[in-house]
Amino acid sequence: MRNGVMTISRYIGITESRNNALNMKNFKNIIIAAAVSLLLTSCGLYKKYEQQTQSPANVFGTTQDVTTTEGGQSIAQLSWREFFTDPMLQSLIEQVLANNADLNSARIAMEKSEASLKMAKMAYLPSLYFSPQGTLAKFDSNPWSKTYNLPLQLSVDLDVFGSITNKKRAAEAVLMQTQICEEAIRANLISTTAQQYYMLQVLDRQLEILTMTDSLWNASLEIQKSLWENGKAYSTAVNQMESSYLNVKTQIVDTHRSIRATVNAICRLLAITPQQIQRSRWGSSELHHPEAQGDMGQRMFDTQYLKIGVPANLLELRPDIRMANFALEEAFYNTQAARAAFFPSITLAGTIGWTNSAGGIELNPGKLLLSFLGQLTQPIFAQGKLKANLKISQLTEEDLKKKYVQTVIEAGNQVNEALADCMAAREKQQFYHRQVQVLNDAYTGTHELMDNGKASYLEVLTAQESLLSSQLSEAMNMYNGTQAVIALYIALGGGTK
DSSP: OHHHHHHHHHHHHHHHHHHHHHHHHHHHHHHHHHHHHHHHHHGGGGOOOOOOOOOOSOTTOSOTTOOOOSSSOOGGGSOHHHHOOOHHHHHHHHHHHHHOHHHHHHHHHHHHHHHHHHHHHHTTSOEEEEOOEEEEEOOTTSOOEEEEEEEEEEEEEEOSSSHHHHHHHHHHHHHHHHHHHHHHHHHHHHHHHHHHHHHHHHHHHHHHHHHHHHHHHHHHHHHHHHHHHTTSSOHHHHHHHHHHHHHHHHHHHHHHHHHHHHHHHHHHHHTSOSOOOOOOOTTSSOSSOTTOOSSHHHHHHOGGGOOOOOHHHHGGGOHHHHHHHHHHHHHHHHHHHHHHTTSOEEEEEEEEEEEEEETTEEEEEEEEEEEEEEEEEOOSOOTTHHHHHHHHHHHHHHHHHHHHHHHHHHHHHHHHHHHHHHHHHHHHHHHHHHHHHHHHHHHHHHHHHHHTTSSOHHHHHHHHHHHHHHHHHHHHHHHHHHHHHHHHHHHTTTTOO
C-alpha cells in the first residue's frame, strides 16, 4: 500500500513538473508574441513626414490682367544684389543686414535651435556619471566605520519605439523654421530699405520740381507786382499769384520734413544716429531688367519685364510657406513622439568602480565593483497625461494643416495684388506723362497770351497749379510702380539670398 502511495506521489510530481514546464513555455510564447506585436505596431512610429496637405488651385485668382509665364526664371530666384542694381542702395542694404537688431535676434534664435538639435542627437549616446560617496558611521562604543564607493555609472536608453528619433526629427524641423524665419526677416529688411531709399529719391525729385516751380512763380509774381504798380493789373491778381506762390513754399517745407523723416527711418534700420544718407538721382538706375528701353516708367515697372515663372514652383520660395510646411513636419513628429510614449521604455545600466563596502563587511583595501541592470518600464496609468498629450498633438497638427492652406491663399493674394498694382502704375504712367506735356504747353501758351493781354491771370494761375499737381502726381505714380515691383519680388519669395 505504501508503494502504491509513493508511485502515485511520484506520478503527481512528474505531472506537475510537466505542467509547469508547459506553462513556462506558454508564458515565453506569450511574451515573444507580445514583443513581436509591439514591434510591428511601433513600425509606423519611424515613418518620415510626407506633405499631404493640398494647396488650393488657382491661387493667383482668375483676373485677366494677372498672367503667369509657363517657364523661365522667376524674378524671385534673383539675389537681391541682382535685383537692386543701384550701388548706393546695395551698400545701404549690406549695412542694414549687418547691424539690424531684429536680424541679430533671429540669428541667435537659430543658434539656440542648433544647440537643441545637437542635444536631441546626443540622446542616442549613453550617459556616464562619476558619483563618489563616502560614509562615516559609529554605533555605541564601537570604533568609527569608514566606507567609500567610487563608481562610474553608465546608462543608455534603447530607442526601440522611436521616441528619441521623433524628438530629433522634430528638433530638425524647428531648426529649419528658425533658419527660414531669419530669411524672412532679411527679405523684409531688404524690402523696407529699398522702399525707403526710393522714397528718398522721389522726394528729391518732387523737391526739384517744387524748387523749379518756386523760381518760375516768383518771377511771375514779380511781373504781376510790376504791372500792378504801373496800373496794368489789379491787386487781386497779385494777391492770388502770391497765395499760390506761398503754397509752393509750404510744400517745399513739407517735402524737406518728409525727407528728414525718411532719412531717420533708414538710420533706425541701420541702427545709427540720424545722419545724411547718400543716394543717387531718381531714375539713374533700373531695378532688374536693364534690357528695357525707353523712359524710366517702363524701365522701373513695365510688367512685360516681370518674369514670374511656373506657378506650381514659384511659391515654394516664400519663407512663410516653407515655415508653415516645417511647422507641419514638427507637429507630425510631435504626434509620433506622443504615440511612442504609450510603449515601454527600455534602459540598460551598468556600474564599474572601486569600493570597500561589501554589504555588512568592510574590505581594506577595497575591491572592484561590477553591476549590470536591464529595466523595462511600461506605462499603465499616468493620470491621463499620455492621452492628453496625444490629443493635443493631433489637434495642433490639424490646426496647422488649415493654417498652411490659408498661408498659400494669402500668398497668392499678395502676388495678385502686386501684379495689379504694377499694371495700374504702368497704365497711369502714360496718362500722367502725356498730361504733363499737355499742361506744360498750356502753361507756356497761356503765359504768352497774358503777356499780350489776351488771357487773364486766373487762366495762367490755373495752368500753373495744374502743371505742378500733374508733375508731382507723375513722380509719385512712378514710386508706387517701383514699390509694386518690390512687393512682387518679395511676394514671390525673393530677397532670401
